[in-house]
Amino acid sequence: MAEHSKSIPVQHIIGFVLSIVLTLLAAWAALGSNLPVKWIIAGILTLAVIQAGIQLFMFMHMTESESRNGHVPWNMMFHGFVLAAIIVAGSLFTMSWGFDHHPGKDDMGTHQEEEQQHGGH
Amino acid sequence: MRLDEFFVTGEPLIYAGMVSIALVTSAALFLLTYFKKWGWLWREWLTTVDHKKIGIMYILAALAMLFRGGVDALMMRVQLAFPDMNFLDAQHYDEIFTTHGTVMIIFMAMPFLIGLMNIIVPLQIGARDFAFPYVNALSFWSFMFGAMLFNISFVIGGSPDAGWTSYTPLAGAAMSPGPGQNFYLLGLQLSGIGTLATGINLMVTILKMRAPGMKLFQMPIFTWSTLVTCFIIVFAFPILTVALALMTIDRIFGSQFFTLTGEGLPMMWANLFWMWGHPEVYIVILPAFGIFSEVIATFAKKRLFGYNAMVWSMILIAGLSFLVWVHHFFTMGAGAFVNSVFSISTMLIAVPTGVKIFNWLATLYKAKIKFSVAMMWALAFIPSFVIGGVTGVMLGMAAADYQFHNSYFLVAHFHYVLIAGTVFACFAGLVFWYPKMFGHKLNERLGKWSFWFFVIGFHVCFFPQYFLGLDGMPRRIFITNIAEWLPLNIISTVGAFGMGAGFAIFVFNIYYSYRYSEREKTGDSWDGRTLEWATPTPVPYYNFATVPYVDKYDAFLAMKEKGETTYDEERLEPIHMPSYTGQPFIMMGFLFIASFALVFEWIPLAILGLAGGLIMMIVRSFDYDEGYYVEVDEIKRIERKARGL
Numbered sequence: 001m002a003e004h005s006k007s008i009p010v011q012h013i014i015g016f017v018l019s020i021v022l023t024l025l026a027a028w029a030a031l032g033s034n035l036p037v038k039w040i041i042a043g044i045l046t047l048a049v050i051q052a053g054i055q056l057f058m059f060m061h062m063t064e065s066e067s068r069n070g071h072v073p074w075n076m077m078f079h080g081f082v083l084a085a086i087i088v089a090g091s092l093f094t095m096s097w098g099f100d101h102h103p104g105k106d107d108m109g110t111h112q113e114e115e116q117q118h119g120g121h
Numbered sequence: 122m123r124l125d126e127f128f129v130t131g132e133p134l135i136y137a138g139m140v141s142i143a144l145v146t147s148a149a150l151f152l153l154t155y156f157k158k159w160g161w162l163w164r165e166w167l168t169t170v171d172h173k174k175i176g177i178m179y180i181l182a183a184l185a186m187l188f189r190g191g192v193d194a195l196m197m198r199v200q201l202a203f204p205d206m207n208f209l210d211a212q213h214y215d216e217i218f219t220t221h222g223t224v225m226i227i228f229m230a231m232p233f234l235i236g237l238m239n240i241i242v243p244l245q246i247g248a249r250d251f252a253f254p255y256v257n258a259l260s261f262w263s264f265m266f267g268a269m270l271f272n273i274s275f276v277i278g279g280s281p282d283a284g285w286t287s288y289t290p291l292a293g294a295a296m297s298p299g300p301g302q303n304f305y306l307l308g309l310q311l312s313g314i315g316t317l318a319t320g321i322n323l324m325v326t327i328l329k330m331r332a333p334g335m336k337l338f339q340m341p342i343f344t345w346s347t348l349v350t351c352f353i354i355v356f357a358f359p360i361l362t363v364a365l366a367l368m369t370i371d372r373i374f375g376s377q378f379f380t381l382t383g384e385g386l387p388m389m390w391a392n393l394f395w396m397w398g399h400p401e402v403y404i405v406i407l408p409a410f411g412i413f414s415e416v417i418a419t420f421a422k423k424r425l426f427g428y429n430a431m432v433w434s435m436i437l438i439a440g441l442s443f444l445v446w447v448h449h450f451f452t453m454g455a456g457a458f459v460n461s462v463f464s465i466s467t468m469l470i471a472v473p474t475g476v477k478i479f480n481w482l483a484t485l486y487k488a489k490i491k492f493s494v495a496m497m498w499a500l501a502f503i504p505s506f507v508i509g510g511v512t513g514v515m516l517g518m519a520a521a522d523y524q525f526h527n528s529y530f531l532v533a534h535f536h537y538v539l540i541a542g543t544v545f546a547c548f549a550g551l552v553f554w555y556p557k558m559f560g561h562k563l564n565e566r567l568g569k570w571s572f573w574f575f576v577i578g579f580h581v582c583f584f585p586q587y588f589l590g591l592d593g594m595p596r597r598i599f600i601t602n603i604a605e606w607l608p609l610n611i612i613s614t615v616g617a618f619g620m621g622a623g624f625a626i627f628v629f630n631i632y633y634s635y636r637y638s639e640r641e642k643t644g645d646s647w648d649g650r651t652l653e654w655a656t657p658t659p660v661p662y663y664n665f666a667t668v669p670y671v672d673k674y675d676a677f678l679a680m681k682e683k684g685e686t687t688y689d690e691e692r693l694e695p696i697h698m699p700s701y702t703g704q705p706f707i708m709m710g711f712l713f714i715a716s717f718a719l720v721f722e723w724i725p726l727a728i729l730g731l732a733g734g735l736i737m738m739i740v741r742s743f744d745y746d747e748g749y750y751v752e753v754d755e756i757k758r759i760e761r762k763a764r765g766l
Contacts, residue, residue, distance in 0.1 A: 083356050086443055091392055094447050097459050 015058025022051050129279050132213060134196075139276050168703040170254035171662055172239050175261045177558060179236025180551065182265060186229040187544075187624065189272065193221035195621055198582075202614035204602040214599035215282035216301070220275065222285025227309060228268040230405040230539070233547040235264075235319055238347045238408060241554055242323060244653035244660065245341045247332025247668045247676075252325040254699040255741075260315035260322065262709035267312025270716055274304035278720065281305035284597060286398070287368070289379035289390040294372045300720045306369045307716040311709075313362055320354030323347055332652070335671040338432065341651040342418075342425055346411025349435045350404050353442060357400035364393035373722055388453055395446035403442040406538065407435055409546030410477060413499045416549050417481055419647050420496035421488035424675060427480040434473035441470045451522045460519035467517035474510060478503065493647070494568035498549035501576045502541055509537025512587065527597075530590025536583045548575075548627065556646035560659045561638035563630050571626035578619020585609040585616075642765075650675040655687045657763035663751055666760050667692045688760045695750040702746070708737035 026047045029040050056062045062072055129135050153159055169175060196217055200209045209217065239257070243250060251257045274280045278300035283292035292302050327348045331340070340348075367378045368390065377383030379390045418425040425431065447455065447463035481503060490496065512534040516525050525531055556562045589609050594601065601610055644658040655677045656664055667689040673679045680686070715730025760766070 079352075079356070083443065087360065087396060090396070090446075091389070094455050094459055094463075095386065095389060095392055097456060 011058055015054050018054050018058075019051060022047050022054070127277060129276055134209075134213070135276060142276065163703070164701070167706050168258075168701040170250070170258045170699050170701055170705075172243050172250050172254065172257060173558070173660060173662075175257055176236045176239030176241075178261060179232045179239060179264070182268065183229050183233035183236060183547070184628070186224050186232070186268065186272075188628075190221050190224040190229055191621060191624060193217045193224070195617055197221065198614040198617040200599055201601050202611045204600055204607075209599060211599055212282065215284075215597070216275070216280035218597055219281050219284050219287075219305070220271075223271065223281070223305065223309070224268075225539075226285065226401070226405070227312060228264075228271065230543045230547070231316060232264055232268075234350075234405060234408040234543070234550075235260075235316070237412070237547070237550045237554065238323060238343075238350075240558055241550075241653055242344050242347050243326060243330070244557070244656060244664060245344045245651050246327060246330065246335060247652050247665055247671065248326060248330040249664045249668075249696065250699060251322050252330055253322050255702060255705065256318050256322050258702070258705035259709065260319040262705050263315030263318070263712070264312045266709045266713035267308050267310075267315070267716075270311060270713060270720070271304055271308030274301065274308075278304065286391070286394060288394075289368065289371075289385075289387040290381045292368065292390075293380050293387075294375070295380065295382075300722075303369070303372060303720040303722075306365050306372070307720055310362065310365045310369070311712060311716050313358055313365070314712075316354060317358045317362070320351040320358065324351040324355065327351070332668050332671045332676070335676070338429065339671060339674045339676070341674075341676075342414040342428065342431060343408070343411035343651075345432050346407045346414075346435055349439045350407045353400045353404050353407070353439050356443070357397045357404070360393055361397035361401075364390065364397065367393075369719070373719065388450070391450050391453065392446070395449040396443075398449065399446040400439075400442045402535075402539070403438060405543045407438065409502075409542045410435065412546040412550040412553070413481065413502055415651070416495045416499040416553050417484050419553070419649060420491045420493055420499075421485050422491070422648070423484055423488050424650075425480070426483035426486075427476075428674060430476055431480055434476045437473040438470060441466060441473075445470060448517055448519075448522070451519045452526045457519075464517055464519040468514055471510065471514050478507060493552075494563070494565055494572055495549045495553040495647075497569070497572050498545045498552070501572070502545045502549070505541030505545070505576075505580070506538060509534055509541055513538060525590065527595055528590035529586045529594045529596060532596045533583045533586035533590060536586070540579055540583070545576075548572075553647070554653070555634075556641050557644070557653055557656075557658060557660065559635075561634055561640050562646060563634045564638060567626060567630040567633060571623045571630060573623075574626060575620050575623025578616045578621075578623055580616070581619060582613050582616025585613045589613070645677075645681075650678045652676050655680060657688075657760070659763075661756075661759050661763060663696045663698055663756070666696075666756050686764075688764060690757070693753045693756055695752055696756065697748055697750055699748045700746050702744075704737060704741055704744070708734055708741075711737060 026044050029035065029043050029047075033040065035043070056077075060073065060077075128139075153162060166174060166178065196209060197214065200206075200214060239251075242248075281287065281292075281297075281301045281304055283297055283302060283305075287302065287305055290296055292305075327340070327344060367376075370376045371378050371380060371385075377385040379385050379387050381387060414425055414431060444466045445463055447459065448467045451460050451463070485500075492500075512530070516522055516531060516534055552563050552568060586609075589606055592605060592609075594603075594606050601607070641658045644656050644660075645654045646658070647654070652669070652671070655669065665687045667687055669676065669680055669685060669687055711730050711733030713730075715727045715734060718724070718726035718730055
């Protein structure tokens with residue numbers, strides 16, 4: 001605490017500005033640009049990867065080595081990735097896996113509630 | 122917007138609410154002014170960063186919310202017992218079950234437990250405060266302002282009415298116009314900031330600030346349960362934040378994430394909600410398990426049986442909690458395979474939970490049990506919670522769930538786990554640690570009265586609801602004058618009033634004990650086993666004059682055997698403490714203004730509020746306050762007085 005430096009944290013400011021710029025860029029791509037949908041999706045995904053990289057390298061101590069009394073938080077990163085996988089893969093699994101049969105051919109009467117879900121799909 | 126649209130009009134009950142709010146507020150303002158307590162309020166409470174004071178504020182707020190949610194519950198029960206009396210209309214009933222659920226989970230259960238963690242965890246690990254005391258104050262004020270924002274909805278603008286789960290499309294702009302649902306979204310968003318920050322804060326505190334020598338597997342079990350809970354909070358709350366943000370954008374700015382039109386996916390809300398919501402129920406039950414473990418070990422006067430198994434089962438429960446969310450909406454019809462997967466993962470959770478139950482029983486086995494009030498809550502928890510757990514496994518079977526879904530069987534189940542688990546634990550924990558917080562015990566005789574009223578009332582209220590569910594009574598319905606439901610509904614209502622009486626006696630007991638209870642002379646009120654009992658009572662603001670070296674589980678037990686205390690005059694050094702600051706209160710006040718403006722979609726005011734919050738963050742960034750040191754002479758003076766040396 002005593003050797004608290006008052007120098008400007010350049011790296012953090014750059015990272016902060018970059019992450020805002022990337023977010024605005026993604027918002028513009030989705031709302032303001034006239035690009036084809038596939039390009040928009042690919043573009044946003046690329047921006048997301050860059051964004052994650054910025055977070056990891058500018059804020060999440062990825063560059064701290066053991067020698068400088070820090071360490072790379074592999075453990076937390078692993079858990080973060082597992083959770084992200086659960087959210088994305090889990091959502092795809094629950095939201096689309098069961099819905100690929102074709103309703104309306106057979107059991108119309110018994111599955112009216114399901115029908116409404118398909119309506120929103 | 123006209124004034125009669127701003128205030129809720131036309132409901133006698135709500136006019137009564139307005140009058141009582143006005144009376145209580147003006148009484149509070151009058152008393153503060155009359156006794157010249159404004160400075161005291163600001164200096165001692167609003168600007169505090171002391172974890173013990175923040176914890177007390179959390180618990181007071183949680184008790185107030187328990188009262189509010191309880192009144193909601195009693196109103197619902199009156200309506201259900203006398204369906205022809207026209208006590209509540211459909212709209213009012215919908216609003217009340219929505220606020221009841223939201224208040225009880227978000228603004229009662231979590232803050233109560235976080236309040237207990239705030240006070241006890243640093244004491245149990247031999248720390249002098251949180252890792253980030255400033256952030257801790259920020260967390261509290263974000264919770265407090267979020268709770269206030271949600272609670273004013275019933276007099277201003279109208280309450281949300283789409284259930285505490287707020288399923289879309291019902292909760293979307295098309296079917297729930299007006300500010301009601303926005304109160305839900307922004308109240309939860311605002312208080313969610315605090316919950317997430319507390320999760321990080323406590324995690325760092327536990328990992329980095331333990332007493333020298335204390336290994337992870339020597340930590341008290343309540344601290345362990347807090348650590349595991351923090352991991353769940355850190356991983357689960359961002360999901361809620363994103364889901365709330367998406368629905369807010371849907372409602373206020375017209376996007377189509379969860380709408381029926383524009384290729385929105387309404388069920389995606391349910392999916393995201395329960396991805397947070399299921400871990401959430403473990404956020405409120407794991408600390409409860411920790412409290413019961415401490416209470417049972419203390420009053421059975423035995424080392425907790427199977428400590429390692431207890432810890433590992435909590436870690437396993439935490440992991441599994443992220444893999445079961447679909448069991449909340451089996452009836453969505455995702456298909457047999459998806460439902461089977463989640464059915465099995467759901468039943469797997471019963472295994473580590475069962476391990477814990479048997480460990481508690483084994484701790485009690487052949488023990489010389491002291492039947493204090495805290496212990497009675499813990500003992501009542503075990504069988505009651507097992508009933509809730511077993512019916513939970515029944516609900517977890519996907520095929521059977523198609524019958525039970527959204528019936529009173531489900532309502533009975535989750536009240537059995539949440540009340541017998543979380544609420545009993547809140548009472549047990551508060552009674553157990555009360556002497557540490559306030560310097561005197563709660564009266565045991567009154568405590569037993571409130572215990573029996575509450576526990577018997579609880580079973581009378583909720584056990585019949587299992588059978589109401591099996592008789593086909595759906596939840597969230599306000600007309601129930603069907604002959605075969607009526608007797609059970611009336612019994613249930615009688616039980617609910619029994620619980621209300623139990624709570625009233627509990628609150629009276631706080632007042633009674635404040636007046637008449639004997640003051641504590643030592644810090645060790647119950648012949649405790651863990652470090653929080655090593656401090657004198659009341660706890661000095663720096664907690665530990667000297668931090669003991671810990672190399673055993675049940676650290677204080679070992680200290681007592683060796684005759685050590687937390688006051689070793691030879692080892693005294695100046696103690697570094699954080700300064701009090703009003704910034705967290707002001708920052709969250711600005712965010713409250715922003716959220717309130719967003720509720721009514723007043724965008725300019727919302728931008729002003731956010732700008733205010735941002736300015737406070739900049740102020741904080743250039744704040745170089747390093748805290749202060751407590752000098753050795755000052756420590757000596759305080760400790761000698763506290764210990765009667």
